Amino acid sequence: MKPRVAVFAGVTGRNLDRLVEYCVQIGVDRLNVSCSYVPGYNEEGYLRAESLRAFKKRFEDAGISIAVMDLGGVTPEMALGGEAGEKARSNLLATICSIGEAGIGVANLFTLIERREGDEEQWTGLVELYSDVARSAEEAGVRVGTHTHWLPRYILWDQAAFKRLLDAVGSESLGATYDPAISFLGGDDPYDVIRGYGRMIFFAHARDVKENGHSWCEQWESVRGRRYEDAFCGEGVIDYPRVIGLLIEAGYEGVIMPEHQPRVEGEQHGEVSIARAVGYLKGVLATR
Numbered sequence: 001m002k003p004r005v006a007v008f009a010g011v012t013g014r015n016l017d018r019l020v021e022y023c024v025q026i027g028v029d030r031l032n033v034s035c036s037y038v039p040g041y042n043e044e045g046y047l048r049a050e051s052l053r054a055f056k057k058r059f060e061d062a063g064i065s066i067a068v069m070d071l072g073g074v075t076p077e078m079a080l081g082g083e084a085g086e087k088a089r090s091n092l093l094a095t096i097c098s099i100g101e102a103g104i105g106v107a108n109l110f111t112l113i114e115r116r117e118g119d120e121e122q123w124t125g126l127v128e129l130y131s132d133v134a135r136s137a138e139e140a141g142v143r144v145g146t147h148t149h150w151l152p153r154y155i156l157w158d159q160a161a162f163k164r165l166l167d168a169v170g171s172e173s174l175g176a177t178y179d180p181a182i183s184f185l186g187g188d189d190p191y192d193v194i195r196g197y198g199r200m201i202f203f204a205h206a207r208d209v210k211e212n213g214h215s216w217c218e219q220w221e222s223v224r225g226r227r228y229e230d231a232f233c234g235e236g237v238i239d240y241p242r243v244i245g246l247l248i249e250a251g252y253e254g255v256i257m258p259e260h261q262p263r264v265e266g267e268q269h270g271e272v273s274i275a276r277a278v279g280y281l282k283g284v285l286a287t288r
């Protein structure tokens with residue numbers, strides 16, 4: 001089975017009825033949803049399974065499924081403990097369990113903690129946190145992908161750093177959220193990254209970048225000695241036919257979700273640029 005294209009729930013803001021209409025109109029039947037969209041999460045700090053089941057039913061009734069839930073970000077406090085950190089960790093683990101109870105099989109976690117040079121306590125705390133995440137994910141039947149940073153001042157910033165964490169925890173419930181542009185900005189070869197992770201890729205973003213040219217595009221640092229800006233998929237440095245071919249060869253059957261597309265004049269939440277990216281990705285997939 002080939003990967004499918006998904007969109008993120010925020011593409012229509014917080015208007016969920018409009019989101020259903022949008023998905024139907026552009027021919028997408030998979031969603032990536034932030035936990036913050038589910039009633040009760042913002043107030044309680046964690047997801048309840050019954051709330052998530054009711055939330056996803058409104059999309060399932062329209063033939064749309066939630067493929068991936070975004071868990072938010074790992075904070076330094078979660079890794080190092082303390083009362084606030086322990087509460088946040090407990091909420092994260094409870095949310096993973098609820099995602100599994102609601103029948104959603106993949107979650108995405110962002111780990112954007114700045115690295116403290118020579119601080120083994122920081123690394124040990126991160127391994128312990130991810131070990132807890134792995135146990136909860138295994139019990140819930142959920143696979144948790146991690147989206148890393150791309151600059152070396154962060155503790156998880158390239159494939160080598162993340163593979164070190166995966167090896168330390170040693171759980172098949174933990175894997176990668178693959179983003180070819182992030183890999184490129186961090187100095188990795190985005191195609192070798194797919195080969196390196198293989199079936200440990202649980203979620204894939206579709207993003208492209210190019211050297212600076214337009215002041216209206218969002219710009220990013222890199223380890224390559226120059227800055228890059230967002231580009232439409234297929235118009236930057238990433239060879240998307242090659243990316244998708246390698247994902248298929250690796251056995252990836254999850255979703256590919258476009259993000260960070262250049263804004264089109266007049267759009268509010270990226271709905272035009274994302275629709276453009278969806279069409280491009282579906283076209284590439286049709287040739288595989």
